[in-house]
Amino acid sequence: EVQLEQSGAQVKKPGESLKISCEGSGYRFPSYWIGWVRQMPGKGLELMGIIYPGDSDIRYSPSFQGQVTISVDKSINTAYLQWSSLKASDTATYYCARLDSCFSCWYFDLWGRGTPVTVSS
Amino acid sequence: SYELTQPPSVSVSPGQTARITCSADTLPNQYVYWYQQKPGQAPLLVMFKDTRRPSGIPERFSGSSSGTTVTLTISGVQAEDEADYYCQSADNSGSYILFGGGTKLTVL
Numbered sequence: 001e002v003q004l005e006q007s008g009a010q011v012k013k014p015g016e017s018l019k020i021s022c023e024g025s026g027y028r029f030p031s032y033w034i035g036w037v038r039q040m041p042g043k044g045l046e047l048m049g050i051i052y053p054g055d056s057d058i059r060y061s062p063s064f065q066g067q068v069t070i071s072v073d074k075s076i077n078t079a080y081l082q083w084s085s086l087k088a089s090d091t092a093t094y095y096c097a098r099l100d101s102c103f104s105c106w107y108f109d110l111w112g113r114g115t116p117v118t119v120s121s
Numbered sequence: 122s123y124e125l126t127q128p129p130s131v132s133v134s135p136g137q138t139a140r141i142t143c144s145a146d147t148l149p150n151q152y153v154y155w156y157q158q159k160p161g162q163a164p165l166l167v168m169f170k171d172t173r174r175p176s177g178i179p180e181r182f183s184g185s186s187s188g189t190t191v192t193l194t195i196s197g198v199q200a201e202d203e204a205d206y207y208c209q210s211a212d213n214s215g216s217y218i219l220f221g222g223g224t225k226l227t228v229l
Binding site for chain 2: 033035037044045046047050059061095097099101103104105106107108109111112113114
């Protein structure tokens with residue numbers, strides 16, 4: 001079965017660090033971009049950045065550059081999203097999603113179930 | 122950069138036709154994709170390349186494009202179609218991938 005398995009819900013305090021994961025299975029993981037999408041409570045979808053597991057090429061959306069780190073370990077088919085110092089405003093559900101791409105087309109055809117992150121003192 | 126503009130909400134009665142629009146000046150040169158998100162669930166792709174329906178998506182979902190506006194049409198709306206719908210587009214190189222603000226479809 002083709003799927004993206006995300007790590008579980010997290011409750012953290014402001015200032016703490018966090019790394020969440022997204023493991024792909026059932027397809028050739030290195031050959032597809034993976035994106036991380038934030039959804040704050042009651043709000044819309046925001047793309048944070050994308051990574052190509054084959055060569056670790058990373059593209060951050062301007063709003064998230066310097067705020068998070070996206071990485072990948074293709075040997076275990078897993079992408080990561082990490083924070084060095086969380087803020088209360090990082091409270092959200094974070095989705096990983098596979099990007100299908102061709103010339104002039106980029107879209108998310110497979111989604112993980114999401115990782116809820118709560119940051120509260 | 123650019124923005125994708127969607128109406129915040131659309132309401133229809135069961136059996137009627139719902140039309141959700143997505144607008145941007147750049148759309149004549151880019152494809153648009155649509156996602157359905159029900160409460161507590163991950164988004165689901167329901168339309169790609171403006172008018173193409175993924176396997177498993179009901180035929181009542183269709184897409185159209187005209188100039189700077191792309192439309193997701195749901196014919197014969199059912200209660201189960203109540204959800205948030207997001208459009209998404211990108212430039213040719215994937216350097217700019219953007220979601221619209223989302224439209225809440227309410228089935229009265």
